Amino acid sequence: xxxxxxxxxxxxxxxxxxxxxxxxxxxxxxxxxxxxxxxxxxxxxxxxxxxxxxxxxxxxxxxxxxxxxxxxxxxxxxxxxxxxxxxxxxxxxxxxxxxxxxxxxxxxxxxxxxxxxxxxxxxxxxxxxxxxxxxxxxxxxxxxxxxxxxxxxxxxxxxxxxxxxxxxxxxxxxxxxxxxxxxxxxxxxxxxxxxxxxxxxxxxxxxxxxxxxxxxxxxxxxxxxxxxxxxxxxxxxxxxxxxxxxxxxxxxxxxxxxxxxxxxxxxxxxxxxxxxxxxxxxxxxxxxxxxxxxxxxxxxxxxxxxxxxxxxxxxxxxxxxxxxxxxxxxxxxxxxxxxxxxxxxxxxxxxxxxxxxxxxxxxxxxxxxxxxxxxxxxxxxxxxxxxxxxxxxxxxxxxxxxxxxxxxxxxxxx
Numbered sequence: 001x002x003x004x005x006x007x008x009x010x011x012x013x014x015x016x017x018x019x020x021x022x023x024x025x026x027x028x029x030x031x032x033x034x035x036x037x038x039x040x041x042x043x044x045x046x047x048x049x050x051x052x053x054x055x056x057x058x059x060x061x062x063x064x065x066x067x068x069x070x071x072x073x074x075x076x077x078x079x080x081x082x083x084x085x086x087x088x089x090x091x092x093x094x095x096x097x098x099x100x101x102x103x104x105x106x107x108x109x110x111x112x113x114x115x116x117x118x119x120x121x122x123x124x125x126x127x128x129x130x131x132x133x134x135x136x137x138x139x140x141x142x143x144x145x146x147x148x149x150x151x152x153x154x155x156x157x158x159x160x161x162x163x164x165x166x167x168x169x170x171x172x173x174x175x176x177x178x179x180x181x182x183x184x185x186x187x188x189x190x191x192x193x194x195x196x197x198x199x200x201x202x203x204x205x206x207x208x209x210x211x212x213x214x215x216x217x218x219x220x221x222x223x224x225x226x227x228x229x230x231x232x233x234x235x236x237x238x239x240x241x242x243x244x245x246x247x248x249x250x251x252x253x254x255x256x257x258x259x260x261x262x263x264x265x266x267x268x269x270x271x272x273x274x275x276x277x278x279x280x281x282x283x284x285x286x287x288x289x290x291x292x293x294x295x296x297x298x299x300x301x302x303x304x305x306x307x308x309x310x311x312x313x314x315x316x317x318x319x320x321x322x323x324x325x326x327x328x329x330x331x332x333x334x335x336x337x338x339x340x341x342x343x344x345x346x347x348x349x350x351x352x353x354x355x356x357x358x359x360x361x362x363x364x365x366x367x368x369x370x371x372x373x374x375x376x377x378x379x380x381x382x383x384x385x386x387x388x389x390x391x392x393x394x395x396x397x398x399x400x401x402x403x404x405x406x407x408x409x410x411x412x413x414x
Contacts, residue, residue: 011043245283
């Protein structure tokens with residue numbers, strides 16, 4: 001795979017939107033098999049497999065940078081500035097040896113270290129840089145706080161003139177319009193690559209949960225429904241399977257996760273499981289039903305215990321609780337769904353009415369699965385939280401952003 005360099009005034013673990021983005025990009029690039037090199041004024045190693053090249057003269061602060069910044073703010077380009085550009089040009093050429101794509105954050109649009117900008121521009125003009133992806137988060141020439149420090153001519157104009165051959169990247173459609181106007185480019189010439197979220201870290205997912213989610217492609221489900229129960233007849237899992245089959249026949253990519261194994265106390269449960277597997281095929285549910293005991297196993301293929309932590313993970317990931325029990329003594333899953341903030345689709349029986357209350361979407365045990373499926377789909381269709389949840393997990397995780405937008409940009413560099 002290629003070697004990708006990520007450049008900025010500072011790198012992780014310093015806290016800032018750009019530094020967080022750099023850390024996330026480094027992580028997903030390494031996971032995809034790329035070699036990654038962070039080049040910055042300061043930083044530390046936060047991701048295994050990432051090379052770190054530091055030079056204080058690339059930073060936005062420091063005893064060498066701040067006097068030059070004051071001179072430049074007054075409109076003076078001193079010999080000391082030219083000497084630093086010479087020095088950084090030589091150092092960067094060495095630091096970028098073997099790199100096939102360079103992701104430069106803010107250095108082409110912000111004035112925090114114009115010697116860094118000018119050194120890059122010199123190498124770029126000389127054809128000594130690989131394909132440059134210029135991530136522009138902030139624009140000095142469009143910020144009233146910064147424009148008093150800018151002057152016509154070199155090096156300030158480097159921040160408002162397009163660099164031939166550089167590919168510009170922004171984080172939103174709004175920023176695309178701003179940069180296009182500043183540089184005189186067509187918006188289509190500028191890529192939009194949004195920031196994202198670290199799903200596993202934000203939801204505090206267990207490593208085992210994350211592995212299951214990836215293996216079973218649960219993030220692609222729409223909706224992802226959870227049935228936390230052992231496989232026993234009173235849980236009425238056949239109705240849940242028929243509902244999922246109806247949802248899938250109606251065009252939804254529904255997926256149901258049944259967390260428990262077959263119940264150990266009733267000898268008829270093996271026959272019940274066989275019935276469920278047959279119904280899975282005949283109902284149209286197909287691969288839309290996941291019996292977790294089949295996938296979460298030990299080295300001998302035996303079902304592993306689903307911990308409370310994993311169950312909580314599944315509640316946080318799910319779009320809804322589907323709980324069609326015929327009988328319950330109380331109905332704890334409704335409480336867990338309430339804490340997780342997900343819709344509750346459940347049988348209309350007194351214990352579940354008592355725990356879910358008006359938050360429940362109830363159905364009669366003798367209702368047709370297609371009718372129940374239609375009502376579930378309608379409830380989710382009118383729930384903007386469901387649509388946002390689905391959008392985030394399919395488009396706004398760092399992994400999704402890499403696959404959809406960053407990987408094609410890197411591929412164009414080869």
